[in-house]
Amino acid sequence: MLLPRHRAMTLFRSLPLTLLLGSAAPALANLDSAQEEPDRVTPIINELETDESVEEVEQSTLRGEPVAPPEIGTLTTGPAERTAAELTTPGSQSPADLAANPVAQIPDESLAIVMEALPSPQPAAPLSLLGSEVLPGSSARLAWSPGIQIPGLSQPTPVLAVNGIHAGPTLCLTGAIHGDELNGIEIVRRTIYDLDPEELSGRVIGVPIVNLPGFQQGSRYLPDRRDLNRHFPGSPDGSLADRIAHSLFENVIRQCDMLVDIHTGSLKRTNLPQLRADMNNPDVATFTQGFDRMAVVHSSGSSGMLRSAAVAAGIVAVTLEAGESHRIQEHQIEAGVNSLTSLMEKQGMTSRMFVWGEPEPVYYDSDWIRAQHGGILFSEVDLGAHVSEGEVLGYVADPITNAQYPIRAHSNGRVIGMAVDQVVMAGFAAYHIGTEAEIPAE
Numbered sequence: 001m002l003l004p005r006h007r008a009m010t011l012f013r014s015l016p017l018t019l020l021l022g023s024a025a026p027a028l029a030n031l032d033s034a035q036e037e038p039d040r041v042t043p044i045i046n047e048l049e050t051d052e053s054v055e056e057v058e059q060s061t062l063r064g065e066p067v068a069p070p071e072i073g074t075l076t077t078g079p080a081e082r083t084a085a086e087l088t089t090p091g092s093q094s095p096a097d098l099a100a101n102p103v104a105q106i107p108d109e110s111l112a113i114v115m116e117a118l119p120s121p122q123p124a125a126p127l128s129l130l131g132s133e134v135l136p137g138s139s140a141r142l143a144w145s146p147g148i149q150i151p152g153l154s155q156p157t158p159v160l161a162v163n164g165i166h167a168g169p170t171l172c173l174t175g176a177i178h179g180d181e182l183n184g185i186e187i188v189r190r191t192i193y194d195l196d197p198e199e200l201s202g203r204v205i206g207v208p209i210v211n212l213p214g215f216q217q218g219s220r221y222l223p224d225r226r227d228l229n230r231h232f233p234g235s236p237d238g239s240l241a242d243r244i245a246h247s248l249f250e251n252v253i254r255q256c257d258m259l260v261d262i263h264t265g266s267l268k269r270t271n272l273p274q275l276r277a278d279m280n281n282p283d284v285a286t287f288t289q290g291f292d293r294m295a296v297v298h299s300s301g302s303s304g305m306l307r308s309a310a311v312a313a314g315i316v317a318v319t320l321e322a323g324e325s326h327r328i329q330e331h332q333i334e335a336g337v338n339s340l341t342s343l344m345e346k347q348g349m350t351s352r353m354f355v356w357g358e359p360e361p362v363y364y365d366s367d368w369i370r371a372q373h374g375g376i377l378f379s380e381v382d383l384g385a386h387v388s389e390g391e392v393l394g395y396v397a398d399p400i401t402n403a404q405y406p407i408r409a410h411s412n413g414r415v416i417g418m419a420v421d422q423v424v425m426a427g428f429a430a431y432h433i434g435t436e437a438e439i440p441a442e
Contacts (some may be wrong), residue, residue, distance in 0.1 A: 139195070165200065170257045171257070192204060374398075375405070381415055
């Protein structure tokens with residue numbers, strides 16, 4: 001008999017985004033679901049972007065000694081699955097198998113005793129959210145309205161909630177705080193609809209489209225041209241952005257124990273899959289250890305950002321970067337969904353066959369290399385490339401004079417972010433080079 005595996009998502013991946021914008025029913029509605037060497041660092045290349053400005057990352061400083069890179073897991077599916085007999089037959093397991101599946105080392109006659117000694121999961125309580133109650137073992141589509149629209153034309157924002165059958169932490173997922181960031185919407189949707197409340201410990205609350213007006217207009221900003229991610233935790237009497245931020249924070253975010261705020265990039269830049277996290281905060285640093293195949297870039301964050309406001313309120317929070325704006329990118333979406341799956345496994349919210357793999361790097365030191373001349377940028381390196389000090393990363397060409405100006409790496413490192421080829425002006429941040437943290441000897 002095969003061990004439990006990640007369930008197929010074919011049905012729900014085919015659902016259009018417009019379903020998320022329909023009338024949000026406050027009544028309950030079922031959401032059908034379709035270490036090996038810890039010091040080795042082998043990042044995986046994917047094209048993802050950042051929400052935070054260049055200056056915010058450059059100004060982040062690390063205090064004290066860096067922590068070790070996170071232990072990262074890989075979800076086992078398909079041919080990698082093994083039968084229960086293979087896992088329990090003496091002599092059929094490698095040392096890596098035994099490390100990944102310690103229960104299989106226990107003799108059959110002792111297994112029942114061990115299982116009886118484990119604490120029994122506690123039953124969940126109803127989830128009170130946005131004026132509705134989500135019972136244990138159920139899911140619902142709720143409605144959040146910040147109260148800033150014309151009442152007769154008001155359109156509530158859908159909020160998806162899954163309350164597990166067992167007690168556990170509350171994980172919140174937010175997407176499209178910037179309305180042109182499409183990948184985060186799809187990451188939240190797939191993650192939520194892949195959950196079975198009968199197998200979940202804790203709650204998952206997802207707001208796929210926070211900035212609904214911006215999403216409908218294909219704009220990063222709110223109708224008043226403000227960046228919503230600079231106004232948290234907000235104010236009930238402030239600007240339009242302040243009021244929306246306050247409503248979301250008080251009505252949804254304060255329900256969270258953990259928050260993953262999902263973004264894509266702006267200004268035509270793309271990044272390696274990564275988390276932005278304040279690694280000076282021990283709880284946040286530990287939290288990053290649950291994300292599979294995600295490099296971590298130390299960023300303290302700035303006042304007004306959702307993750308900064310959440311951490312200040314005692315909620316463990318990170319920013320997850322996932323692709324370019326205005327695009328749906330399947331590879332980046334899959335990376336985001338996988339990392340959230342591993343996070344829930346790490347937090348004890350789900351129990352799926354999961355094999356822990358090699359850690360990803362923590363980039364405490366990073367440097368944006370800027371163009372010194374205006375013109376058209378042509379890159380010579382790919383995202384994720386390892387580069388050496390002095391290596392040519394690309395060049396800027398003057399389309400009139402034919403002058404060409406090389407852009408060189410300032411240090412050894414890896415390209416964790418870069419601008420797509422485009423017209424640039426002098427001072428434009430073109431390449432983001434990360435240097436892996438040096439782990440103190442134990």
